[in-house]
Amino acid sequence: METYVFLNGEYVIANEAVLSFRDLSMQRGYGIFDFFSVQNGKPVFIEDHLNRLYASAASMHLAIKQSPGELKAIIYDLIQKNRIVNSGIRVTVTGGNSPDGYSLATPNLLVAQQHFTPLTSDQFDKGIRLMTHDHQRQLPHVKTIDYLMAIHLQPRLKEMGADDILYHNNGWIRECPRANFFLITQDEVLVTPSLQILKGITKNKVLSIAKPFMKVEEREINISELTIAKEVFITSSTKKVLPVSQIDEHVFAKDNPVSRFLHSHLTALTLNNLVTAE
Amino acid sequence: METYVFLNGEYVIANEAVLSFRDLSMQRGYGIFDFFSVQNGKPVFIEDHLNRLYASAASMHLAIKQSPGELKAIIYDLIQKNRIVNSGIRVTVTGGNSPDGYSLATPNLLVAQQHFTPLTSDQFDKGIRLMTHDHQRQLPHVKTIDYLMAIHLQPRLKEMGADDILYHNNGWIRECPRANFFLITQDEVLVTPSLQILKGITKNKVLSIAKPFMKVEEREINISELTIAKEVFITSSTKKVLPVSQIDEHVFAKDNPVSRFLHSHLTALTLNNLVTAE
Numbered sequence: 001m002e003t004y005v006f007l008n009g010e011y012v013i014a015n016e017a018v019l020s021f022r023d024l025s026m027q028r029g030y031g032i033f034d035f036f037s038v039q040n041g042k043p044v045f046i047e048d049h050l051n052r053l054y055a056s057a058a059s060m061h062l063a064i065k066q067s068p069g070e071l072k073a074i075i076y077d078l079i080q081k082n083r084i085v086n087s088g089i090r091v092t093v094t095g096g097n098s099p100d101g102y103s104l105a106t107p108n109l110l111v112a113q114q115h116f117t118p119l120t121s122d123q124f125d126k127g128i129r130l131m132t133h134d135h136q137r138q139l140p141h142v143k144t145i146d147y148l149m150a151i152h153l154q155p156r157l158k159e160m161g162a163d164d165i166l167y168h169n170n171g172w173i174r175e176c177p178r179a180n181f182f183l184i185t186q187d188e189v190l191v192t193p194s195l196q197i198l199k200g201i202t203k204n205k206v207l208s209i210a211k212p213f214m215k216v217e218e219r220e221i222n223i224s225e226l227t228i229a230k231e232v233f234i235t236s237s238t239k240k241v242l243p244v245s246q247i248d249e250h251v252f253a254k255d256n257p258v259s260r261f262l263h264s265h266l267t268a269l270t271l272n273n274l275v276t277a278e
Numbered sequence: 279m280e281t282y283v284f285l286n287g288e289y290v291i292a293n294e295a296v297l298s299f300r301d302l303s304m305q306r307g308y309g310i311f312d313f314f315s316v317q318n319g320k321p322v323f324i325e326d327h328l329n330r331l332y333a334s335a336a337s338m339h340l341a342i343k344q345s346p347g348e349l350k351a352i353i354y355d356l357i358q359k360n361r362i363v364n365s366g367i368r369v370t371v372t373g374g375n376s377p378d379g380y381s382l383a384t385p386n387l388l389v390a391q392q393h394f395t396p397l398t399s400d401q402f403d404k405g406i407r408l409m410t411h412d413h414q415r416q417l418p419h420v421k422t423i424d425y426l427m428a429i430h431l432q433p434r435l436k437e438m439g440a441d442d443i444l445y446h447n448n449g450w451i452r453e454c455p456r457a458n459f460f461l462i463t464q465d466e467v468l469v470t471p472s473l474q475i476l477k478g479i480t481k482n483k484v485l486s487i488a489k490p491f492m493k494v495e496e497r498e499i500n501i502s503e504l505t506i507a508k509e510v511f512i513t514s515s516t517k518k519v520l521p522v523s524q525i526d527e528h529v530f531a532k533d534n535p536v537s538r539f540l541h542s543h544l545t546a547l548t549l550n551n552l553v554t555a556e
Contacts, residue, residue, distance in 0.1 A: 151302065
């Protein structure tokens with residue numbers, strides 16, 4: 001079955017969805033996006049993701065022709081057309097086909113759905129191995145398409161036997177390229193970085209889940225705190241809550257009771273969101 | 279007359295030159311390029327630009343299928359086909375059509391020629407107004423397609439009545455988004471930043487022109503040195519040597535004897551390069 005995408009007002013077969021080389025994404029890496037998973041044929045936390053999408057677009061001077069309601073209808077249409085069981089949807093807004101390759105033009109808008117296999121409980125148990133790297137994302141509050149450093153580092157990740165990157169800015173922990181970072185201290189405080197990061201939708205859900213049950217701090221985390229943490233995990237729309245098994249040389253214990261607790265509550269909250277979105 | 283571009287092995291009409299939305303430039307802002315001007319039907323300093331292009335590509339794990347000789351032949355073919363009098367050529371290499379929107383794939387290669395009007399002597403006399411901004415380009419030695427910050431700041435530039443941005447990293451001068459930075463001190467030393475910048479082809483030419491005539495220093499420049507400079511200018515393939523008339527609130531004197539001297543020598547060196555490239 002053909003997969004469709006929505007591109008500038010039309011549904012197009014994905015393999016035929018193309019942009020001019022003059023688009024500012026290709027010319028200057030200029031664009032924003034948002035990404036959310038689709039479960040049981042419904043987009044997860046769609047309101048939060050659309051809010052962030054429009055905020056990112058506004059920050060980058062990119063006008064979205066469609067209203068949030070219209071865009072939501074397009075997303076539901078696409079899900080109906082494509083009928084992909086496990087998937088994610090990415091809405092991208094780029095700088096448009098620039099006549100001089102530098103000035104902003106009328107933005108291009110693309111809504112694309114792609115297969116995506118949710119993590120298994122084995123992957124949860126195994127956890128993820130992170131490699132630290134000193135880098136501050138530019139315009140960190142905006143979900144831009146800039147993943148230059150992350151992709152540049154992919155061969156190094158393989159060399160180091162790591163799965164993903166943990167950025168720090170001169171020793172101050174920030175985030176992974178596509179996930180937020182949390183640790184649990186020896187005295188059971190849940191801590192997550194507060195500054196110069198993307199405010200993840202899943203991160204916010206996890207914070208709201210945790211607050212009634214444990215002490216929560218959003219503050220600067222120094223890299224020296226990592227090895228003394230009781231538990232470490234990352235959050236994202238695709239990874240949900242995923243324990244970290246190793247950071248650089250340091251290996252963490254594998255029981256992860258707090259991560260397990262938050263993961264199961266997040267699963268419940270997600271299902272509840274899908275039911276109430278009916 | 280139609281303008282052609284060279285895209286992945288074929289000459290294509292520019293208005294029909296498209297890339298899949300799966301290309302990593304649109305997905306993740308991932309790509310590199312180089313740009314050079316064409317004068318009298320010949321590419322200027324083509325060897326230097328091709329050397330840098332292949333170096334940028336290698337840094338970013340992007341394989342270029344064509345040898346430098348083959349690419350040069352394509353560039354000359356394109357100039358023959360298009361016959362644009364004043365123009366520049368941009369060779370772009372992107373991450374390719376990624377199946378998962380993140381992993382590197384077979385790179386897309388595009389050679390595009392575009393109209394470009396050289397600066398007039400009036401524009402030289404008027405100079406350029408810069409606005410400082412605290413920002414360190416990521417992977418600064420590589421000519422990537424990342425101009426996210428520069429384009430994001432365009433509306434602010436207009437508000438401030440400036441023409442371009444001068445990046446500094448916590449007070450240490452770096453470069454403009456598309457040009458290198460020079461100043462002449464009160465005791466006639468030509469100074470240009472040494473660290474965390476793109477090594478401009480025009481910058482290198484200007485340094486080699488200047489060295490027999492004046493003292494030259496490549497070193498860190500603090501933002502506090504700007505207002506006490508005798509002369510300030512920027513260099514690039516399109517701007518050649520262009521005096522700076524203002525940085526933020528500070529206005530510079532308009533005579534610019536050193537900039538004038540270097541500009542005329544650069545013009546001569548460029549013409550000489552075109553003749554010997556025959």
